[in-house]
Amino acid sequence: MTMNDTRTLRQPVVVDFASTTYARIKPVPVTAVELQGDFWGKRFETVRKATLPSQWDLLESTNRLNNFRRVFGEYDGPFEGLFFNDSDLYKWLEAASWLVARGPDAELEKRIEEGIELIERAQEEDGYIDTYFSVDRRDEKWENLRDLHEMYVGGHLIQAAVAHHRATGKTRLLNIAVRFADMLCKRFGPASDGKVEAIDGHEEIEMALIELARETGHTRYIELARFFIKARGHGLLKGGRFGDAYFQDDVPFDQMEALAGHAVRALYMACGITDLYLETGEEGLLPRLETLWDRLTANRMYITGGVGARHDGEAIGADYELPNSQAYTETCAAIGSMMWCHRMLAATGDARYVDLFEWTLYNGMLPGWSLDGRGYYYVNPLENDGSHRRQDWYYCACCPPNVARTIASLPGYVYGTDAASLYVHLYLDSDAKVDVAGKTVAISQRTQYPWDGAIDISIDADATFGLKLRIPGWSREHAALTSREGQAEAGSRVTLSVNGAAVDATPDANGYVTIERAWKSGDRVRLDLPMSVRVWQTHPKVADNRGRVALSRGPVLYCIEQADMKGIDLDEVYVDPARVAANWEPALLNGVVALKGAAERRAIDSAWEGELYRPFGNPRGDVSATPIDLLAIPYFAWHNRESGPMKVWMNYREA
């Protein structure tokens, strides 16, 4: 079966909830929004001009593309790299598709076609495609689903194909994905249907299959995703050095009490299950997803939004296990969390999922990408001695193209709609045209966000709808990072006006304030989110953060870096939490708001020289304390200058 029978071309939305029964908020096409301004406008162009071209060159120079040519005999070297390297091309194609959706780009389109041609020629008769197996490991296909990622790779193929189809209307890549998916449907499923009961060791296929169902209308893909989800947690993957929990195969989802094991796997699993809920409304799924999200954010998440406390097994870790210098917090896990938040928002309509999406965008994912668009972190520690450097690529290069596809699709996350409302999820300088309540509404945001909380929104349409503005969790006076507590008083310092007349800015229980109105072209809305400096402390069970605070402002988390604190051991810096103020620094790191404050340098007693343990109270002599200036930069911008130590959580002096 090919996709000539695709009934309607879908709009280029990242996740398509158009016909999804249980989605309360639908996303808008990635093409509906133009990112503007110095922050996101420039970064978006960086993806096009620097990130994608350099990644394509690396796909070529590292023989990832030759692995495909090898299958059809046009390359005779050995397979190179990791067994799941095909997915790097697929993620790149997904990113490139979101870009070409915006308009012609001859160079990018040429590369996309080149990539699709490689895939097409490498696909086997029966739909199978995985270049690691297609030449000299043909007998080993499907033999080690636990470790060898065939469906994970295929899932990324499907996501790329869906994106390409949505972006271009072309079916060439989609047909490849459909053939692959149909082969899966034929092979895997309940034993009672004569099929193989098996699951892949790395989740990804689940959300991909459901998205393919949305694209094609074929519910068999939802059924297969459902089979994989239900079959998990029963020990089908038995073994491996990290145990069943590594693959989320130790306990069935409906009994799972916390996300655990490999962080990216766990979060991709959660995405797939949320997609299953959105399509089926199956009872029990959503409460369980909410419980897992609450537990994750209340016990196992870094203040960056990052997930993954352990290098060993790339694992989430136990409750309150959040070491800073040894944090793993893979960039892909941050992206997995953002994808999950996007789906949970659709399922619940609750802005707290956008809160975390945005927070993770700035503080969990963005640090993984250098300012020049050509360097990436795989691992994102919150404290480092200066040895951790971004690389232009990795042997395991899952993160770089994952960053690319996320930034390339960011416009699609800014707005949402329901039958009678337009949701503003994210604030960023932009122009958009969105279909809402049967009309096309032009909406612009003029703002210096994330550096400034003043947002001027102009509406160009004559239409009646509710404009729903998210009041970010970080702007609430007393609430914690992800808490719903304190929402009632949240509007206390947020101000809002329509055409100059103040309106109540108190958000509803879902975190949005609604302006119901017959909008006229030229209407102007002004939202002011107070961007005071926030000083954070951590639950006392988190050993690494006792006696330490972190600073944020708006959605941006800060750190101190040696480049700004020359000659000072960052462990000797004690910030005065009451005396930190924001300052725009146009010459610093392409222009950032830096935090400046008063601090003390408390020298570590020289009696410690050469000693690790000493009797209590000794040394306890006078330790010199000298006043110093503190300068903190956005955490996402660290290590874009000379290398040196960095810390998010810094000592503080008691008032």
Next chain:
Amino acid sequence: MTMNDTRTLRQPVVVDFASTTYARIKPVPVTAVELQGDFWGKRFETVRKATLPSQWDLLESTNRLNNFRRVFGEYDGPFEGLFFNDSDLYKWLEAASWLVARGPDAELEKRIEEGIELIERAQEEDGYIDTYFSVDRRDEKWENLRDLHEMYVGGHLIQAAVAHHRATGKTRLLNIAVRFADMLCKRFGPASDGKVEAIDGHEEIEMALIELARETGHTRYIELARFFIKARGHGLLKGGRFGDAYFQDDVPFDQMEALAGHAVRALYMACGITDLYLETGEEGLLPRLETLWDRLTANRMYITGGVGARHDGEAIGADYELPNSQAYTETCAAIGSMMWCHRMLAATGDARYVDLFEWTLYNGMLPGWSLDGRGYYYVNPLENDGSHRRQDWYYCACCPPNVARTIASLPGYVYGTDAASLYVHLYLDSDAKVDVAGKTVAISQRTQYPWDGAIDISIDADATFGLKLRIPGWSREHAALTSREGQAEAGSRVTLSVNGAAVDATPDANGYVTIERAWKSGDRVRLDLPMSVRVWQTHPKVADNRGRVALSRGPVLYCIEQADMKGIDLDEVYVDPARVAANWEPALLNGVVALKGAAERRAIDSAWEGELYRPFGNPRGDVSATPIDLLAIPYFAWHNRESGPMKVWMNYREA
């Protein structure tokens, strides 16, 4: 060549420095000392009665012995387990040898002979032996020295053979080891000699070869060990997911600034290099070894003496990286450190190496062994939620037989001699006969050590020699755990008498106090080491231990365990460091000195419920503090009752 030409049978010493030019202190035979009393006397019997028999049964039931039978066709199953499992039998044979050295044990001797027979029959014509390769992987021999441990396994064969020869005078196993070692000599070495320049990814062969040279008098084994040591650090092992530092192959030894990478490998390497120094006196080696030891103890060692901060790569970790709950601190690494200390003591005569040996014996290795002698920890965290349980065996079972051979040879570490002195390194209830200054001296210790610091030493000999008593580092008033600082005033509270007459107890620069005397039978020495409770704090750069203290008394480190603090969250316990006292508890854990003290329970503010991060100062409400009783038990005895949380480093309240 076989060992019919062995010229002299060696005494059963653990490491034989009899002809070693650069050894200042020589060990005594393991058979010279009988451990007595409830602490070590009973434990020694436990090795014989519980540990070795149960381990032999496990060698059999896990097919480790069948792997040998498989080579000569008497077992037709597949190879089972890890590629280096042969070494488990070898370590068991070493342990068993030290025991049969003490006198007949028909059951043990039968098993030893059975083991040796398996090895003899499995050895190949050319001396090769490794059951992982000897059947279906014959083409892969020596093909992957980086990962597959052939020389590591062979090193343990050699150590077992040397022990067996020393213990029994029998050459059967020694001949096997010599054939293996001679094959290595033929194959590996400088390319200029037409040999293969290669090294093993896991150090062990170096110290084994040098010991074989000591046993046989053949210096070619020292030459080969020297070749392996010098070839290391030049990237011969290139690759692997943890990088060259994992194997200590990133930098040559003479440029190494800190022990790093895989902890057991690094420490076994240090043992081999110390052995090389002891035999050759090569310039530069000893200062480098001392530098590495200083750096390790001052920056990278747990207060348990354990080494290894990371699960990932079983690695030592960076300076001040010492997480408690995620500590790796493999039991084998503690043993590696003890073996290194023993060699450094010989090289320098400095008691600080015995200080660490003893401290690691009680607090680094002993926790890895259950009180019943049948359970083992591979990983030794300093804090745990109660889920970490000793096991009776491991798939990778390097630790259990390593514990067995260490306890079985412990008598050999108690005393040492030089030309005119008898060193008392360790205090423990025991009777011994030691050759010193040409006479055989009977020496007994009557003591409740480690529970009590009173040691009554009786000498039964008419001989003139210096009795050198170690004044433990922990008994010094102001010094840190491993510091030499404060040694001058160290004797301030230590008292010493000979036949009731007080003598000066001030130790020399090497940490020993010497009683020079023409000893008469019946002379009595009394040493009183003050065993006050010690409260330890950690260098402020160790994030996990800020605001926390640990307790010790004598050589024993303490912890709190849920079983003694029922219903109390151990994170809520704040000890008053000034109010802790020792108490003998005969019914607790087979009899231990427990520490009892005053503490507060400070409830974690309920405002944290469900929150991980909150604005600074919020919550800061009144937190209830209630007085509670603290009971701390020896860390080595944790988890010998019902499972529950445990902590070494506990919160303290300021006076």
